[in-house]
Amino acid sequence: MDIAIMIEGQNGLNWPRWKRIVRAAEDLGYAGLYRSDHFTNANPPDLDSLELWVSLTWLASHTKRIEFGPLVTPFSFRHPAFTARMGAAVDDLSDGRLWLGVGAGWQHREHEHFGFDLLNIPGRMKRFEEGIRVVKQLLESDEPVNFTGTYYSLKEAILLPRPQRRGGPRLLVGGNGKSRTLPLAARYARAWNAVLIPPAEFKSLNNYLDELIHRNGRGPQEIARSMMTGIIYGENKQLYQQKLATRSGGKASEGQLRARGLICGTSTAVVDQLGELAEAGVERVMLQWLDLDDLDGLESLADRVLSQVS
Numbered sequence: 001m002d003i004a005i006m007i008e009g010q011n012g013l014n015w016p017r018w019k020r021i022v023r024a025a026e027d028l029g030y031a032g033l034y035r036s037d038h039f040t041n042a043n044p045p046d047l048d049s050l051e052l053w054v055s056l057t058w059l060a061s062h063t064k065r066i067e068f069g070p071l072v073t074p075f076s077f078r079h080p081a082f083t084a085r086m087g088a089a090v091d092d093l094s095d096g097r098l099w100l101g102v103g104a105g106w107q108h109r110e111h112e113h114f115g116f117d118l119l120n121i122p123g124r125m126k127r128f129e130e131g132i133r134v135v136k137q138l139l140e141s142d143e144p145v146n147f148t149g150t151y152y153s154l155k156e157a158i159l160l161p162r163p164q165r166r167g168g169p170r171l172l173v174g175g176n177g178k179s180r181t182l183p184l185a186a187r188y189a190r191a192w193n194a195v196l197i198p199p200a201e202f203k204s205l206n207n208y209l210d211e212l213i214h215r216n217g218r219g220p221q222e223i224a225r226s227m228m229t230g231i232i233y234g235e236n237k238q239l240y241q242q243k244l245a246t247r248s249g250g251k252a253s254e255g256q257l258r259a260r261g262l263i264c265g266t267s268t269a270v271v272d273q274l275g276e277l278a279e280a281g282v283e284r285v286m287l288q289w290l291d292l293d294d295l296d297g298l299e300s301l302a303d304r305v306l307s308q309v310s
Contacts, residue, residue, distance in 0.1 A: 001278040003306055004032035005298065006071055006228050006286035010041040010049040017292045018050055022059050024295050025066050028302035031310070032067035033059070034101070034228070034286050037074065039110040053086045060094035069099035071193065071228055071286065072174050075131035076105025076124065077116040080152060083131070084138040084168070088159060091169035099191060101172040102135065104128035125180050127151045132171070132188050139168030174228070176201075178208060186212035191224040196261040196288075199280035202227060206281040226284040227277065230262040233270055235300040240266050247290075263287065267304035274309045 005025050007013065013035070025033040037052040052070055059068055073083060083102065091098040104124045105111065111118040119127060130149040137145045137154075144156040163169070174193035175181030182205065185192040192209055194202050210220050232247050234240025244254060244264065254264050263273045277285055289298065 001274065001282055001309055002031035002284040003274070003310055004034060004067070004284055004286045005030050006034040006288050007036070007292060008038075008041075008288070008290060009035045009052060009055070010038035010047065011290065012047040012292055013050040013055075014048040015050065018055050018058070019062075020295060021292065021298075022063060022066075024298050026063045028299055029306050029310075030066060030298075030302065031284060032069075032099075032286070034069055034071045034099075037070045037072065037078075038107060039077070039114050042107050042109055053090065056090050056098070057093065060090050060097070063094075063097075067097045067099060068094070069169075069172065070101045072101035072103035072172070074103045074105035075128055076111060076118050077114065080131040080134035081138065081154070081157065084135045085159060087135070087169045088139060088163040092164045096165050096169075098169040099172045100135075100169040101174055101193065102128075102132060103174060129184060132173070132184065136171065136188060139163060170224075172226075176205060178205070182209050183212055185209065185223065186218070187216050189223060191226060193286070194225075194227040194282075196229050197227070198259060198261045199276045199282075201261075202277065202282060203280040224283055225281055226286060227282045228286040228288060229277075230257075231270070231287040231289065231301075232257070232262060232264045233297060233301055234266060235297075235304065237266060240264075267301075270301070270305055271308045274305070278309070 007021060022033060038049055040046050040049055052073060056068060087100040105118055108118060130151050134147055134152050137147060138159050142162060144158045145154050147154040170190035171188060172191040172193055173181060173185040173189040174195060176194055176197060186209055194205060206225055213220055213223060232243050234243050257264050263270055
């Protein structure tokens with residue numbers, strides 16, 4: 001199983017932090033680096049939030065190995081034509097290392113602040129599917145595209161230059177919903193990314209996804225399986241207990257956090273829990289690293305864990 005890092009870009013990300021994290025992920029041997037796409041954090045006070053696609057462009061041109069992408073970039077404030085254009089260009093710049101994670105949008109605060117219509121959930125999901133269809137058609141068609149939907153329309157639209165990768169960057173759909181998210185992943189995506197669930201639940205959803213894939217005339221091997229989950233890690237028990245207390249605020253025990261899908265402990269415990277995810281079918285795990293300045297922790301995790309699970 002591949003081990004990647006995921007950061008929350010709305011929680012204080014700026015250029016110095018981003019450059020340090022990118023170089024650490026590249027140099028320490030992590031398989032990838034992924035980040036959220038938000039204007040601001042969900043609750044005040046507002047923090048630094050480096051723009052997603054500008055940051056990924058810098059990563060693409062300053063690394064050679066790691067894969068990367070948004071988890072996820074929403075159609076609620078990014079038109080799918082721009083998402084397709086930027087995704088194709090950044091994928092080409094990186095020699096094909098981008099996973100294009102797309103989403104419907106969810107955070108009310110940023111939409112209210114910047115004047116974007118989040119819509120109700122049914123409308124949001126309908127717009128999400130339309131957005132995916134627009135992106136796929138623009139990326140895959142060598143001929144001009146026409147599209148008429150409720151939220152988007154295209155008339156003789158074509159992306160030039162054409163993506164170097166046939167069909168453009170690999171599309172990733174994230175989420176755990178059986179009625180909406182998984183059917184969209186089965187129909188359109190090259191990767192499904194689950195979010196913060198324990199191994200047994202992942203295995204159940206993964207099996208259900210296989211059924212949906214077959215119904216859509218595709219093979220299970222056509223869709224990669226990954227999961228984004230939280231981690232509380234310390235290289236010794238004392239440091240781990242300090243981080244556990246800080247992260248939980250004393251409101252949740254280690255057992256409760258693990259039951260919700262978080263990975264908790266020193267290196268031995270982390271390796272065991274990652275092994276359980278691998279057995280459940282997770283091919284890549286994106287570990288949510290919330291402390292953007294804890295590069296020592298990233299290095300320790302790489303030294304003590306990567307060689308045992310990758």
